[in-house]
Amino acid sequence: MWRGAAVAAALCLGAAWLLGRGFEPRGRLLSAAELRRHRGAEGEPGLYLALLGRVFDVQSGRKHYGPGGAYEGLAGKLVGRFYDENGAPTEALRQAEAAMEEGLKLKAESDRRKEQFPPCNSEWSSAKGSRFWCSRQSGGVNRDWIGVPRKLYTPGSRGTQCVCVRTTGPPWGQPDSTEHSDRGDLDNPHLEEYDGCHPLAEQCVLSV
Template sequence: CLGFDILCSALVAMLSASLAVLFFPRQWSLYSGSKSTQELPRRLLNSQELSLYDGEVGSKGIYLAILGQVFDVHNGIKHYGPGGAYHFMAGKDASLAFITGDFTESGLTDDVSSLSPLQVVALFDWLLFYQRTYQTVGLVIGRFYSKSGTPTKFLLHVESLLAKGQQLKAKTEGEMLRFPACNSEWSSARGGRVWCSTKSGGVERSWTGVPRKLFHAGASGSRCVCVEDPSAAKENPNLQEYDGCSTHAVSCSLVE
């Protein structure tokens, strides 16, 4: 959560709720698959105009933008106002920093071209948090929206990454349920150990399973997972037993 202690609990609660999103100002449905009939009023600001809302003395208020959408965060003045922990985000679109945690001048940018599809999903989760928590003001003319308020090619590209990221996330979550992460420990006296139980990797289940190394094509390493059926696991070329560990053992000492 980037160290955002105030926002983390709200974000976690938000992520467990419905992911239906209204992406301002268009009628959007990537999360829910259903269109909203609501159309919000639109105000267009350039980056210079947005900078006038940084909360400093003489400013017009406190705004911040994420993915080109502008929010009035005055209700969070203790966080975004002068002296606040996140004041550096006021008056600008610092979309990239929400994911990288780079709050330097170069990191506080709206250029998210370096993000992976899964990181784009996380960024849109942040967007949803602001949509639910603060008042939407308008759009920033520039990287994401044109002078007429229409999406740019760059935004359309980011949206395509969002769709791809959602597919990858669904696949990953499915794999995590099928092959939940195992438990692990290490000590200088006993060395390393991996084991399975009815709850590991955040997945609670009725079966214990056995530890296996799970490899992915193109990946340099593997991760330890619990496999329910040891016999069926032998047929999967991406699953490998730990050296020195019997096929049906629920706990394996790591051989160095």
């Protein structure tokens, strides 16, 4: 039972990842024989992967799914059994699609949080200790502000993450607010300053 649930969860995450990376699902139904002709080999018409009843065109991910790629064994095959012998969706497919939808919502929330609190740049050495700093591209998030390092506590998880926090303007999610303290997100209750670092410094050095 656990193994089946784990496989279904992995398939849901896989489908969510494919959708998130821009792979397009195909609308036309394909037979298993037709699908086998789309493994990306020379002379074949394309590179497809079927997952949760959807056929994805993964040509743009050829280095992963094409011949010689790490996942070439998945291409041109139906991954998972979510339709009965008459082609009707099973309860397993409905559950998997619900889980995939939830996964996409979680990913969207994660992306939104990253826009609000981009990860810091960081480095460590045995001689100097840890250094955290912010820039307009830190965390891979391009923006028009730099921010200051803070420890972010995420409910339900252990430990903290260094993030860059906007220091001016209204709080996140209130772009049109006219009544605010002009401190950006500095007053967010899930943030904490680093001991020994100036509250508005763009970098923080924690000595060994």
